[in-house]
Amino acid sequence: MKLFLYFLILFHVIRFSEASEKNETKELFGKDVTAIPETLKDKTTEVFFVDSQIAAIPKGAFSKNPQLKSIEFSGTVTSSIEEGAFEGLEHLNVLEISDTQVASLPVGVFRDLTNLHKLIMKSNNIEKLEHGLFHDTKNLEALRLQDNKISTIEEGTFDPLENLLELNLARNRLNSITSSLFSKLTKLKIFRLYENQLTSMPDGLFHNLPGLKEIAIHANQITHIQPNLFPHKNILTTLYLDNNHLTELPPEIFEGLSALKRLKLNHNRLNVLPPVLFKGLQKMTELYLNNNNLTSLPAEIFQSMRQLKKLDLSFNQFSTLSADYFVGLKTLSELNLGNNLIVSLKSEDFTNLQSLSTLRLDNNKLRMISQEVFDSLPKLKRIFLHNNTWYCDCNLLPMYDWMKKNQDKIMSSFEEVCEYPQHLNGQSVTSLSEDQLICSTTTVPTTTTSLIITTTSVATTIMAKTSLAYNYTIYHFFTYNSFCYNNHHFYPYHCIRNHSDYYIINHLLFYNPTYDNHNNLYHTRKFNYSTHHYGNKYTADNSNYRTIDYIYSFNNYNHRNYKP
Structure with missing residues (x-):
């Protein structure tokens, strides 16, 4: 990715260097650079440091290049920025310092940046934002501080940013915020606070932010939300509440959000x-x-x-x-x-x-x-x-x-x-x-068994004796606690009981039964049973069993035996 960025920037540097009619130039410094040059070309307005070995940005680092409009540090080894590092850059519009080892920002570091519109400081190690840090950046429109280690933001830190349109504090370590922290950001349109450690949203958090179009507070640990948290009638279009610990939502929470187009409530409870x-x-x-x-x-x-x-x-x-x-x-x-x-x-x-x-x-x-x-x-x-x-x-x-x-x-x-x-x-x-x-059709062997069904108040009893290929029939029984069958493969008999592994038997399914009117018999060769717990379970079929000698069932351990 960095290599791609390097060549992309290089392409623009060459392109704009050749475009003399624009009267401005971009300069790129790569991994061989260990210090910021004192002077740049007279017409340079944009400068890029990509993977450079610049350990620190000293005070007045660009004071001899007041024409600069954009500065970017990306993937450098920079670990510190001194107070007044960008003083004298009154025309600077864009400042980005990303993917570095910077852990702190001293008050006064952004001195003189009165025309700064975009400040990007993502993927660093910043832990704290102090009151007064943004005192000189009153025209800032986009502030992106995602992917840092910010756990503390002092009260009043964002108060000077009355023109801010976008604030991104995602993927930090915030576990609490106050409603007054953002109260002066009255023009804010995009608010991103996702992937932090927040458990709740304070009352009135967004009440002074009437222009919000996007709120992203997903992937926190929020357990509940106040009914009046979103007072953005006819404005809010995107709301992300997913990946939290919400178990319920107030009925009126989205009332009046008639402009809402995208709502994410997934991965909650x-x-x-x-x-x-x-x-x-x-x-x-x-x-x-x-x-x-x-x-x-x-x-x-x-x-x-x-x-x-x-x-x-x-x-x-x-x-x-x-x-x-x-x-x-x-x-x-x-x-x-x-x-x-x-x-x-x-x-x-x-x-x-x-x-x-x-x-x-x-x-x-x-x-x-x-x-x-x-x-x-x-x-x-x-x-x-x-x-x-x-x-x-x-x-x-x-x-x-x-x-x-x-x-x-x-x-x-x-x-x-x-x-x-x-x-x-x-x-x-x-x-x-x-x-x-x-x-309806099944292949049956020549070995025969018969099946008699009788019902008593105690149990439903089954007896077996022959089988032919006819349509199957389902017989439903109530409260079959267990039944047993005996054949040439099991001795003395095999039982399916209502113990821990099985529940009440719902029904028996007889395959290809016929009715012998003379002997009052149902003839079958194959059957299965169904329980609440395991669904269908075969107990006898053509491939695994031969003659069924007899079957009996019992309820409450009062049983009756029947033999053919």
Whole structure:
């Protein structure tokens, strides 16, 4: 980067040196220079020291070059700047001292810089700003002090800077500030205080700064914000509150910020949003709510945001969605719902998003997506679907067909692969053929077993005896605490119990059952069970088990045995 900067500056030096009609020149000094030259060329107005070996900037260093308009030190070994170092430079407009070892700025160091408009002192080791430091820089418009080690700013330090438009104190070590510290900066438009160690914002901090257009206080440790912190009606366009420790927001905190376009609330600890939180934010174009703890949203919470283009809700705890969440978002083009817990989508969930072109659904718990969901998004161009729990059976066919026809729209980082059934686990969805997505046919061996189902007040009892290939049926049972089965591979029997590893069994799924009316039997060859904790678990299938001799179940340890 420094090499690039060196050649960039060199290019400008040569270019402007040749442009004699401009009557001004730039001079560049590189790493071989160990001291500041006493005199420069008569017409030199800009001077650059890049990677120079200049250890100190002495008093009156440029006093014989009063014509200078711009001075820059970048990447030099400079560790000290003496008081009066720039005296006599009444025409200086720009001063930059960056990427050096400077640790302190003595009062009087900027003496005589009455026409200085831009002061950049980033990426140094400055620890403290003293009262009186900016006494002579009353016309300063931009002050950039980011990436230092500033932990202390004395009261009144910024008071002379009544014309300041931009203040950058980001990436320092401030852990507290007072509301009076910036009270005289009435013309300030850009305020950046991000990546410090602040835990709160004092009352009235911005009340004397009515012209602010950008406030960036992200990446601190702020736990709460006062309702009236932002009194910038019709002015503020950008607000960054992300990467803090906020757990809630006052309902009226954004009231009246009708010019706000970009709002970042991501990477906080928000659980609930007030229904009126975004009321009146008609000009909002980007909203970031990702990386919070949201499980739901109030109905019509975004209704005022008629110009919203991008909405990020990723990395939250949503398990379901509602069409009411997205009322009013007629212009939304990008929606990120990735990395949530969404299990299913209803056909109407996205009906209010007729302009949506990019949709992220990756890293959820989706099993399938219906054709109606895709049909509700007429302008969809990009969709991310990877890392979901796709159930590759006949219910996936509509989604499978859509994916085959719209592969140019699928922008996933990884292939969409099957989670279930077990024999398709890990296989790419689009690599399958339609006849693999089945719910009805299965190959059964000649060994037969039978299954009888009876229900008592104590337990539901199952008995096995033969199997044929027919459509599967799901039987739901209430309060199945455990069941056991016996076959030629397990002796005397194998039990699934409701201990620490399993919960109440929801249902048994019988594959290809038939009903024997004469003997009042259900015949099956394969079954599985489902629990609240682990989902589907196979207990018998064609490849691993043979004849099931008997199955019994019990509740509260009162059990009954049945044999074929």
